Amino acid sequence: MLEYKAARYGRTLTRVDRAFPSSQVCSACGHRDGPKPLHVRVWTCGRCGTRHDRDWNAGVNIKHEGRRIRAAAS
């Protein structure tokens, strides 16, 4: 799943900082919810209550971060 996403977002991934906490941030409200053990596949945001699929949420965050970086560079 992660390799699939890496291929899909390959260009962006090379530019997003490795420390970017894509699995910790709520893609709905931007709240940084803290580290999730790898076995946690689904979690609920502590601020807005949105229920997230871990990989889907991380993919959304990486896409947003990639767009933010590209926008800042242009």
Ligand SMILES: [Zn+2]
């Ligand atoms: Zn949230």
